[in-house]
Amino acid sequence: MRKNILLWAGAVAVAAAVVGCATAPTDVEVSRRAAAVLKDSFNAKGQAGLDRLDQDETQRLCTQYANKPLPKDVAEMIEKLNLASIKWPADGKWLGDWKNGEKIAQEGRGKQFSDDPKGPVGGNCYACHQLAPQEVSFGTIGPSLYQFGKLRGYTDEIRKYAYGKVWNADAYSACSNMPRFGHSQILSEQQIRDLVALLMDPESPVNK
Amino acid sequence: MNIMTRRASVRVAIAAVVVGAAATVALAQTSAVEEIEKYRAALQDGNPADLWEARGEDLWKSPRGPKKVSFATCDLGQGPGVVKGAYAQLPKYFADAGRVMDLETRLVYCMVTQQGYTDADARKNPFGGPGQKSDIEALVAYVTSQSRGVKMNVALDHPKEKEAFALGEKMFVFRGGPHDFSCATCHAETGKRIRLQDLPNLMTVAGAQKAYTTWPAYRVSQGEMRTFQWRLNDCFRQQRFPDLIFTSDASIALTMYLAHNANGAAFNAPAIKR
Numbered sequence: 200m201r202k203n204i205l206l207w208a209g210a211v212a213v214a215a216a217v218v219g220c221a222t223a224p225t226d227v228e229v230s231r232r233a234a235a236v237l238k239d240s241f242n243a244k245g246q247a248g249l250d251r252l253d254q255d256e257t258q259r260l261c262t263q264y265a266n267k268p269l270p271k272d273v274a275e276m277i278e279k280l281n282l283a284s285i286k287w288p289a290d291g292k293w294l295g296d297w298k299n300g301e302k303i304a305q306e307g308r309g310k311q312f313s314d315d316p317k318g319p320v321g322g323n324c325y326a327c328h329q330l331a332p333q334e335v336s337f338g339t340i341g342p343s344l345y346q347f348g349k350l351r352g353y354t355d356e357i358r359k360y361a362y363g364k365v366w367n368a369d370a371y372s373a374c375s376n377m378p379r380f381g382h383s384q385i386l387s388e389q390q391i392r393d394l395v396a397l398l399m400d401p402e403s404p405v406n407k
Numbered sequence: 408m409n410i411m412t413r414r415a416s417v418r419v420a421i422a423a424v425v426v427g428a429a430a431t432v433a434l435a436q437t438s439a440v441e442e443i444e445k446y447r448a449a450l451q452d453g454n455p456a457d458l459w460e461a462r463g464e465d466l467w468k469s470p471r472g473p474k475k476v477s478f479a480t481c482d483l484g485q486g487p488g489v490v491k492g493a494y495a496q497l498p499k500y501f502a503d504a505g506r507v508m509d510l511e512t513r514l515v516y517c518m519v520t521q522q523g524y525t526d527a528d529a530r531k532n533p534f535g536g537p538g539q540k541s542d543i544e545a546l547v548a549y550v551t552s553q554s555r556g557v558k559m560n561v562a563l564d565h566p567k568e569k570e571a572f573a574l575g576e577k578m579f580v581f582r583g584g585p586h587d588f589s590c591a592t593c594h595a596e597t598g599k600r601i602r603l604q605d606l607p608n609l610m611t612v613a614g615a616q617k618a619y620t621t622w623p624a625y626r627v628s629q630g631e632m633r634t635f636q637w638r639l640n641d642c643f644r645q646q647r648f649p650d651l652i653f654t655s656d657a658s659i660a661l662t663m664y665l666a667h668n669a670n671g672a673a674f675n676a677p678a679i680k681r
Contacts, residue, residue, distance in 0.1 A: 224573075229573050229574065229577055230577050232574060232577075233574045233577035233578050233581060233660075234581065236574055236578075236656045236657050236660065237578055237581060237583075237657050239655070239656065239657075240651060240652050240655030240656055240657030240658060241643075241648065241649040241650060241651055241652060241655070241657075242649060242650045242652055243649050243650070244649050244650035247584075247647065247648060247649040247650070248649065249649055251583055251584040251585065251647065251648055251649060252583050252584075252648070252649070253583075254581075254582065254583055257587070258582040258583060258587055261582050261587070262577075262580055262581050262582050262589070265580035265582075265589070265591060266580060310584075310585050310586065310647045311644050311645060311647055312644060312649060312650060313644060325602065326601050326602055327601065335439055335603075336439070336602045336603050337602065337603075338599070338600045338601040338602050338603075338604075339598075339599050339600045340592075340593065340596070340599050340600075340601065340606075369587075376592050378585070378586040378587055378588070379587065383585040383586070383587070384585070385585055385586065
């Protein structure tokens with residue numbers, strides 16, 4: 200009798216497993232599988248190690264919600280997490296040299312496996328943004344930043360915002376397309392100051 | 408293409424740069440974009456990819472490898488040796504290999520199983536460079552040219568085909584690396600540019616069709632005929648990812664996602680691009 204029950208239980212378990220196989224894998228299962236297959240599909244090369252495929256919490260959540268609306272609470276959580284990671288300049292100086300900032304904005308190299316790890320490393324800002332009007336070869340993935348300071352006012356509040364935004368864009372807009380230049384150690388503190396100057400110095404061509 | 412008109416337009420562009428006002432910048436940029444379009448149109452007159460196609464046809468028909476056999480017995484999905492229209496239905500599941508394969512993966516498979524190459528030898532030279540010709544690129548140029556005008560028709564019948572598509576769809580939005588980039592960062596909105604380069608929105612049918620049906624392509628800036636495997640590898644390089652392994656499962660899954668999204672459009676490659 201007991202044996203029969205066990206047999207029955209076994210049969211039910213097998214049936215459940217078969218049904219489980221026949222149904223489509225869940226979204227989470229496909230995501231996990233995709234991440235695992237990606238990990239097996241790359242070789243480390245140059246400065247680009249396989250650890251670049253290990254997602255942090257922000258990357259994981261932004262991937263998870265890529266094809267659906269980002270829930271408000273998740274967005275707030277991501278922004279809070281990233282805002283907390285910003286390292287503000289110890290001396291409270293937001294502005295560097297806009298001329299260096301322009302060079303950094305033009306420079307597209309940095310962090311690719313084909314790039315020299317010793318540099319140069321730039322922000323490649325023109326790939327996505329309009330900045331100085333002299334440069335007509337600009338992309339449109341991000342908004343135009345022409346007259347950034349002139350339109351918003353040359354205030355400490357906006358200087359701080361510009362610094363924070365370049366340091367970690369996700370602190371202000373969860374799952375932004377913009378890299379977290381300071382947070383991910385792409386650009387140095389001084390390079391970010393120089394970019395803030397490009398945006399906020401009244402003498403910068405961006406504000407002419 | 409009127410050279411005088413082109414020079415005049417370039418002068419307008421330069422003048423606008425000097426003046427530097429916002430309105431004239433827009434004008435200069437429109438002009439620059441138009442010039443690039445004219446340049447692309449002019450390129451269509453003669454495509455050096457023809458040379459890769461001719462070499463590829465020769466490679467396809469000649470006895471090769473330790474076993475000295477041609478690709479006449481290689482089944483690209485339409486029967487042994489059939490190249491006509493084969494690429495328009497790839498990637499697909501191959502029962503003999505037990506996996507989904509794109510063209511490059513299938514060519515390597517035939518080189519190993521039929522021509523007697525080692526796996527390492529078959530895949531050692533996937534992309535050409537200075538002083539280094541790639542047989543794979545030439546074979547791809549020939550095989551793809553035999554699907555010119557054929558409507559893309561990539562099936563999702565076999566469970567493994569469905570799985571590859573679903574994985575490719577997820578990989579397309581996978582964020583990683585120091586820059587947080589995914590394929591979708593650049594290819595999920597319509598009408599966007601990187602610098603002056605138009606970006607296809609690969610998540611729309613129209614965008615996927617336009618992009619996928621024009622690869623492989625001869626790249627003027629590189630002097631090379633580039634395959635879709637190369638296209639994916641170089642996108643990931645710019646995404647700051649590591650080196651995408653040639654014919655890896657991820658490369659096939661992404662190809663499946665994009666190729667299937669291009670269904671219904673007439674294939675039109677090898678093309679020529681800047």
